[in-house]
Amino acid sequence: MSLENKKTNQGSSTELLRFTTAGSVDDGKSTLIGRLLYDSKSIFQDQYEQIEKISEKRGEEGVNLALLTDGLKAEREQGITIDVAYRYFSTPKRKFIIADTPGHIQYTRNMVTGASTANVALLLVDARNGVIEQTKRHAIVASLLQIPHIVVCINKMDLVDYSEEVYNRIHDEFEAFATKLDVKDVSFIPISALKGDNVVDRSTAMPWYEGTTLMYYLENVHISSDHNFIDCRFPVQYVVRPYNDEFHDYRGYAGRVAGGVFKKGDEVTVLPSGFTSKISKIDSFDGEQDAAFPPQSVTLLLEDDIDISRGDMIVRTNNKPEVEQDLEVMLCWFDHSKPLQPRGKYIIRHTSQEAKCMIKEIRYKLDINSLHRITEDFEIKSNDIARVVIRTTKPLFFDSYRKNRNTGSIILVDEGSNNTVAAGMIK
Template identity: 65%
Template sequence: MAAPDTQTEAHDPNEMDLLRFATAGSVDDGKSTLIGRLLLDSKSIFEDQLEAVESTSQSKGYDYTDLALLTDGLRSEREQGITIDVAYRYFATPNRKFIIADTPGHIQYTRNMVTGASTADLGLVLVDARQGLTEQSRRHAVLLSLLRVPHLVLAVNKMDLVDWSEEVYEKIHKEFTTFATKLNIPDLEVIPISALQGDNVVNRSENTPWYSGPTLMHHLEHVHVASDRDLVDTRFPVQYVIRPKSDQFHDYRGYAGQVAGGVLKKGDDVVVLPSGMPSKIAKVELFDTEVAEAFPPMSVTVHLEDDVDVSRGDMIARPKNAPKPSQDIDAMICWMTTEPLRPRQKLAIKHTTRTGRAMVKDIQYRLDINTLHRDQETNELGLNEIGRVQLRTTVPLLCDPYAKNRTTGSFILIDEATGVTVGAGMINSGN
């Protein structure tokens, strides 16, 4: 019998599903070590990288390989043994491609955690089995819920340090499940692991005969994320108008961007917003090749049958299911700078590919993300604080509620003087 053709049996990397997930939890719960373990056991690091980590671990006098060094890239992170910036890592298994956002655990870096989790399909919250749930564990779970991350895994780490106690695991499991009922968490999995030793990370552990659930890697490979994307409401923010100068392509006019919702197909009736001009899709291209359809999060070029005026910042949608242009925005804001956000403040706003200016009309309340209490007496938002805010924009935003579409329902606020991003917003509604 002939040997199987492994090349034809292997998954096409271009067709493999992609999962974005973000780590969260308290300081020293082992987030960076867990990611290092995933990279090591999935054979996604080079030999020289592993040798460098082993050498550094030995020079520090460790009797183990400090896998956290694979992700803590900043010098200040390595010196302090903490994560400050969001570290992105990429790896793949035969079943799926992954993008990991290793986010900080310190409260003063909450804004960095929000940045890393804002595009995640899954949130991975670690807790130290010895400590149980901490204030920061709950804080990050609340943030993941606010950010509408649809899948959540609670990894009970360092089980080897509590002698693989089923009682400890069940106590944390019950406590977190009770807490999660107050939040919007549609899918929750609780897994006992040891990131340092590798138990239940990629391979099933013999130390947890009482646990019958999946390993962490098995869950990451098989969690279903395709249905999380909005395939009903067509949203295509135009990022760039492609009009080559060459005589060979003098009739070529395409509109490039990333599909934020719905499905785009040749022959579909569409409307260009905010002008309201109707047309039909002539074709959809991906890397100069025509495709039958495009869906989130594909980046494509759309051609229209009619020569209508389309510019960057416009949006292509379906005529009977289009977002309503809004200038009065009700949103939750995560404030990211030391200078507080106050009423009457003016900032630049960027929503999808559209930019404009915004004024803060009112701060309705500040949310205590530990107790979920709404402080309605506040008149400002400080660094890393989250609150409900009313904005008035100079240009109409083609938006949806964040709960409906995380792309068209989010925006960033920018300091016009410095160009620094100072806030991230999640739209509740627009008028």
């Protein structure tokens, strides 16, 4: 057996697209995911036979594709989804990661979780019910989490006779509502997940619809500019020190590029110290590289010997983030056991930094069905969203979430339970 490593250049050129799905309980979300998996031939024979057996046992008509996404025992027993589940499929063009999140009101936190890394959000609307409160709530979450692309899937078109009128009405209703939101790119697709119309294959029942199928959309939506390539941000994650003769003076700063494009020779400033230096090398196991950009994990070496540790941030000297101890944050509260404590102290995590913090002020609670700002009730319970001011014990180096999801996001950890109790987007 030989352990020789020889590099070849073969590989794939497929992009990775992450999307999240949201809909209320009976919107057919699981069926849609099952349909995408089934029609893209990502379902294996043994999986299919298993759900075929279960469907039969339950006395269901045909094979229930929704069963493909039910994971845990309690979920199958109750026919609901409890937690975020991740699904995978690929086509020759792209690899897809689905964050499948439940639609119940009490699970806003799961939707926020699934949305945090998504390029695309699929919002399911039941064609018979039109835009309902849950649709609005999901759209608001998608907007707060700045998911770059939103697709409104108007589902169950087979139950409204594939009516163009129904489609147009829901389309207009959603669009009217979306003008209040901060969303950039919204598309509408009439589908039937159950029958397969416009999911992977074009529907013959809706000749009036001239757009693409959902799969075509997912394969072709332009996502390469979803990252920030302008503002150079490199949170130092880990310091690499080999301590051996060959690399005696090696001091590498390992991390994942959070924004911008770093190049060898770039003049950089290290925060919080403010020392400046130049990038002498961008290193990796595969050798030196000319540039580093999101979401690459690399190791930076600097010309000067500066004291740098985890939590520091390397930025371009002429383009610095904000350095502050007071943050304006839109916070989604997760903790079931206790509400947000005004003046409460928590641990805040931001990029590779960790600090203590205090909730200095609650500005308002957001009604996530209407976007109305509530200022008479400051009890922030699980799944509530609120605008707060957070004071940290040391300065954080951040950008607004709108500008950069990596440097504009935080989580709060309870010091007693160690649980992640909130997630926030910096204004």
